[in-house]
Amino acid sequence: MKTIVFTPIGSLISNDKDKADLPRQPIFSNSKAVIRLNKGCNFEEGLKDLEGFERLWVIFHFDKNSSWKPLVDPPINCDGKKKGVFSTRSPYRPNGIGISVVNILKIDGLDIHIEKSDMIDGTPILDIKPYIPRSDSFPQSRFGWVESAESNKFTIKFTGDVESKIAFLEKRGIFLKNRIFTQLEYDPFNSKKKRVERSGSQYILKIGTWRVCFGNIEKEIFISDIGSGYTKSEICDDSDKYGDKDIHKDFLDSFLISN
Amino acid sequence: MKTIVFTPIGSLISNDKDKADLPRQPIFSNSKAVIRLNKGCNFEEGLKDLEGFERLWVIFHFDKNSSWKPLVDPPINCDGKKKGVFSTRSPYRPNGIGISVVNILKIDGLDIHIEKSDMIDGTPILDIKPYIPRSDSFPQSRFGWVESAESNKFTIKFTGDVESKIAFLEKRGIFLKNRIFTQLEYDPFNSKKKRVERSGSQYILKIGTWRVCFGNIEKEIFISDIGSGYTKSEICDDSDKYGDKDIHKDFLDSFLISN
Numbered sequence: 001m002k003t004i005v006f007t008p009i010g011s012l013i014s015n016d017k018d019k020a021d022l023p024r025q026p027i028f029s030n031s032k033a034v035i036r037l038n039k040g041c042n043f044e045e046g047l048k049d050l051e052g053f054e055r056l057w058v059i060f061h062f063d064k065n066s067s068w069k070p071l072v073d074p075p076i077n078c079d080g081k082k083k084g085v086f087s088t089r090s091p092y093r094p095n096g097i098g099i100s101v102v103n104i105l106k107i108d109g110l111d112i113h114i115e116k117s118d119m120i121d122g123t124p125i126l127d128i129k130p131y132i133p134r135s136d137s138f139p140q141s142r143f144g145w146v147e148s149a150e151s152n153k154f155t156i157k158f159t160g161d162v163e164s165k166i167a168f169l170e171k172r173g174i175f176l177k178n179r180i181f182t183q184l185e186y187d188p189f190n191s192k193k194k195r196v197e198r199s200g201s202q203y204i205l206k207i208g209t210w211r212v213c214f215g216n217i218e219k220e221i222f223i224s225d226i227g228s229g230y231t232k233s234e235i236c237d238d239s240d241k242y243g244d245k246d247i248h249k250d251f252l253d254s255f256l257i258s259n
Numbered sequence: 260m261k262t263i264v265f266t267p268i269g270s271l272i273s274n275d276k277d278k279a280d281l282p283r284q285p286i287f288s289n290s291k292a293v294i295r296l297n298k299g300c301n302f303e304e305g306l307k308d309l310e311g312f313e314r315l316w317v318i319f320h321f322d323k324n325s326s327w328k329p330l331v332d333p334p335i336n337c338d339g340k341k342k343g344v345f346s347t348r349s350p351y352r353p354n355g356i357g358i359s360v361v362n363i364l365k366i367d368g369l370d371i372h373i374e375k376s377d378m379i380d381g382t383p384i385l386d387i388k389p390y391i392p393r394s395d396s397f398p399q400s401r402f403g404w405v406e407s408a409e410s411n412k413f414t415i416k417f418t419g420d421v422e423s424k425i426a427f428l429e430k431r432g433i434f435l436k437n438r439i440f441t442q443l444e445y446d447p448f449n450s451k452k453k454r455v456e457r458s459g460s461q462y463i464l465k466i467g468t469w470r471v472c473f474g475n476i477e478k479e480i481f482i483s484d485i486g487s488g489y490t491k492s493e494i495c496d497d498s499d500k501y502g503d504k505d506i507h508k509d510f511l512d513s514f515l516i517s518n
Contacts, residue, residue: 131402
């Protein structure tokens with residue numbers, strides 16, 4: 001079949017540098033980002049009248065992925081049976097095209113400032129279109145296997161001083177909240193899909209060099225603590241592979257954890 | 260900027276052969292079509308679990324268009340001021356990518372039978388994704404200039420025996436209804452945008468070799484008659500450039516129009 005060649009109209013600028021930084025559910029995304037369109041193409045004029053719209057479709061290229069498989073095991077999948085790739089929004093697809101609805105904050109020249117982004121920094125943008133409820137919004141649509149998977153969703157609750165620990169780290173550029181939701185809302189104890197392990201009556205989820213301690217009562221997940229993944233001796237030695245030991249030391253000093 | 264090459268995963272099979280056959284508003288589309296995926300790619304497995312979804316995003320290539328302009332005058336535009344292309348769903352775009360929501364009727368091997376199609380026959384399909392209300396449906400979104408344009412919408416009403424004339428022609432493969440809506444719901448008297456002309460106190464809209472007679476009271480359009488565009492002498496001569504004179508003769512015989 002004939003191939004089709006597109007040239008990106010611009011790219012995304014975002015603090016989300018890694019796929020794991022992205023929210024699964026855009027509703028929890030507080031990510032702001034900028035779609036920067038290319039210069040010299042008259043795109044300034046093309047953006048006229050867009051600011052009156054609340055939401056924008058962004059059509060982009062999953063440029064970090066090149067392979068795909070006909071059957072996939074999506075993160076929210078809980079029944080252990082793989083799903084056909086076309087029945088999922090998996091980023092690994094025959095043609096790696098993503099579509100996301102984002103909120104328009106403001107437009108400044110060739111920069112579209114957006115909120116609720118679920119794309120990573122550097123993503124090539126192929127097209128943008130206004131969100132028009134009449135043609136795009138069908139709130140009552142049946143949504144197949146996702147509907148039953150969502151009934152297996154866990155509610156996440158933060159206990160003790162966890163929220164202040166998260167806030168402490170956010171100020172230092174470490175964003176754990178999205179990842180906690182992403183990892184634990186569905187299938188939270190599945191050690192094949194995520195870095196989770198049992199520890200007594202609790203569980204530990206590893207996020208980079210950080211450790212999230214949680215337990216559950218039925219469909220509620222209680223995040224009981226955030227800790228450092230470094231041991232006492234590791235934290236003091238001279239190596240610093242992930243360049244984050246200073247933050248860990250600050251954190252441990254501030255929260256007096258005997259780790 | 261680096262180009263991106265896609266190979267279509269399949270193409271559309273439809274009775275809508277011409278852009279003018281397409282509905283502007285999918286809500287009036289009764290068009291059924293088939294998305295036929297390519298053989299030999301394991302797409303059969305990729306379609307697993309899709310049938311449980313009510314609606315499907317189809318991401319396709321506007322392969323009949325190659326040019327674009329930064330400012331466009333969309334059909335529903337009524338204020339005479341051109342709009343930025345990115346604030347429209349115009350098919351003439353820097354990257355000719357379309358997104359449409361269609362209804363899934365059934366899946367049969369590599370064929371996805373759909374309804375509410377607004378694509379033409381042969382359209383290359385780039386990707387398909389399930390419609391998931393949580394991520395796709397925002398019924399309350401503001402929609403900029405389209406919102407005010409829609410307040411200038413005309414209501415179309417059929418009077419006399421117009422509906423039976425339309426039905427007569429539909430049985431013979433002539434579909435006027437979508438085109439009447441497309442042409443007359445917005446800016447119906449604009450002869451620069453459409454083949455419309457005044458005729459006494461009425462107006463005539465030309466659709467191929469057919470003539471639609473209409474008038475209006477405020478924001479209501481009354482379709483008062485459907486007629487043949489051939490004169491009496493034309494209908495009888497031997498030429499038949501559009502291959503439709505037999506249908507016109509049948510029509511004239513059936514409805515006893517002295518044209």
